[in-house]
Amino acid sequence: xxxxxxxxxxxxxxxxxxxxxxxxxxxxxxxxxxxxxxxxxxxxxxxxxxxxxxxxxxxxxxxxxxxxxxxxxxxxxxxxxxxxxxxxxxxxxxxxxxxxxxxxxxxxxxxxxxxxxxxxxxxxxxxxxxxxxxxxxxxxxxxxxxxxxxxxxxxxxxxxxxxxxxxxxxxxxxxxxxxxxxxxxxxxxxxxxxxxxxxxxxxxxxxxxxxxxxxxxxxxxxxxxxxxxxxxxxxxxxxxxxxxxxxxxxxxxxxxxxxxxxxxxxxxxxxxxxxxxxxxxxxxxxxxxxxxxxxxxxxxxxxxxxxxxxxxxxxxxxxxxxxxxxxxxxxxxxxxxxxxxxxxxxxxxxxxxxxxxxxxxxxxxxxxxxxxxxxxxxxxxxxxxxxxxxxxxxxxxxxxxxxxxxxxxxxx
Numbered sequence: 332x333x334x335x336x337x338x339x340x341x342x343x344x345x346x347x348x349x350x351x352x353x354x355x356x357x358x359x360x361x362x363x364x365x366x367x368x369x370x371x372x373x374x375x376x377x378x379x380x381x382x383x384x385x386x387x388x389x390x391x392x393x394x395x396x397x398x399x400x401x402x403x404x405x406x407x408x409x410x411x412x413x414x415x416x417x418x419x420x421x422x423x424x425x426x427x428x429x430x431x432x433x434x435x436x437x438x439x440x441x442x443x444x445x446x447x448x449x450x451x452x453x454x455x456x457x458x459x460x461x462x463x464x465x466x467x468x469x470x471x472x473x474x475x476x477x478x479x480x481x482x483x484x485x486x487x488x489x490x491x492x493x494x495x496x497x498x499x500x501x502x503x504x505x506x507x508x509x510x511x512x513x514x515x516x517x518x519x520x521x522x523x524x525x526x527x528x529x530x531x532x533x534x535x536x537x538x539x540x541x542x543x544x545x546x547x548x549x550x551x552x553x554x555x556x557x558x559x560x561x562x563x564x565x566x567x568x569x570x571x572x573x574x575x576x577x578x579x580x581x582x583x584x585x586x587x588x589x590x591x592x593x594x595x596x597x598x599x600x601x602x603x604x605x606x607x608x609x610x611x612x613x614x615x616x617x618x619x620x621x622x623x624x625x626x627x628x629x630x631x632x633x634x635x636x637x638x639x640x641x642x643x644x645x646x647x648x649x650x651x652x653x654x655x656x657x658x659x660x661x662x663x664x665x666x667x668x669x670x671x672x673x674x675x676x677x678x679x680x681x682x683x684x685x686x687x688x689x690x691x692x693x694x695x696x697x698x699x700x701x702x703x704x705x706x707x708x709x710x711x712x713x714x715x716x717x718x719x720x721x722x723x724x725x726x727x728x729x730x731x732x733x734x735x736x737x738x739x740x741x742x743x
Contacts, residue, residue, distance in 0.1 A: 442537055466527070471491070495530070503520055506518075506555070507519055528540060528541060537559050538559045539557075541554065541556050574685060579688070580668045580671065581610055585625065586617050587621050598678055602684070610640065611640040613642045614629065616646065617648060618650070652674075
């Protein structure tokens with residue numbers, strides 16, 4: 332009984348071990364199958380992802396190409412639009428130029444119709460008649476100066492010489508221009524064949540030229556009429572001029588004319604101090620006899636008008652206007668100033684001082700009016716610069732010599 336029990340127990344243990352071994356085998360087989368299935372699944376997923384990636388890249392490249400084509404088309408459209416705008420702008424410029432040209436031609440024809448070339452003009456009296464001036468190759472016979480000087484003058488002015496030579500060259504060009512029916516004996520005109528010409532300028536219309544040519548052995552004349560019309564006004568520049576800070580240094584050389592100086596100071600007090608107030612007076616006194624009187628006049632004016640812009644320079648030597656202007660200009664040691672070279676007998680107004688400020692500019696221009704029987708203004712060239720400055724003298728040569736000596740303290 333005991334043996335059977337041990338045998339049965341051993342048999343049970345053996346079957347248990349076999350069942351356990353079978354169960355472990357099944358589990359191992361199941362694990363292997365699971366790993367195999369997982370491996371197959373991973374391979375399938377990898378192959379699927381590999382098959383899907385090229386399709387995504389192709390779509391992205393296709394999208395990029397689509398955008399590129401769109402941008403290229405937009406760029407071509409913009410280029411075509413720019414070309415059209417340039418063509419339109421050029422067309423508009425040509426049309427505007429043609430319009431301006433036609434308007435200018437119409438204006439010039441209007442000027443030609445207005446001029447006294449084909450028809451006359453009613454005048455109130457004989458003083459309104461505009462005379463012609465006669466000219467030859469070397470001289471001009473003018474009438475505007477009246478009896479003030481000889482009516483014959485040479486072609487000294489560069490502008491007058493260029494003007495008349497231009498009219499003569501235009502006439503010779505037309506006379507010698509080849510024609511269809513020219514013969515071998517055709518005349519050739521030169522400046523020596525110019526007989527005479529007349530011209531006159533209507534300031535609101537233009538200049539009329541009437542030129543006559545003649546050969547020595549031929550009795551007939553060739554006459555040509557030209558008209559140089561004045562064009563419309565053109566705006567050159569526009570600027571705002573501030574003359575409030577421009578100080579004028581009035582330089583007066585003085586000898587022994589105390590009475591004239593007293594009258595000058597009365598006028599100076601009214602025009603330069605009361606009305607203007609932006610002046611400086613420099614008096615250059617020659618000699619010592621009238622020193623106390625002149626100093627008393629200046630001191631009285633300074634106290635009465637509360638004016639301190641006065642400089643008195645005394646020279647114990649003979650009177651020289653050139654010397655006085657030189658020392659008076661060199662005595663100025665402050666900032667840049669507008670020099671007004673004056674004389675004790677000159678009278679001017681505050682408006683004239685403003686004209687000086689408006690018509691002068693450092694390093695630009697100088698104008699010297701003559702103060703004698705004529706009102707013509709002299710223009711000189713100083714250091715190759717045409718300079719405008721208002722001044723007044725009994726003799727223009729004194730001012731010219733003073734300019735060459737003074738050089739205006741870097742003003743010009």
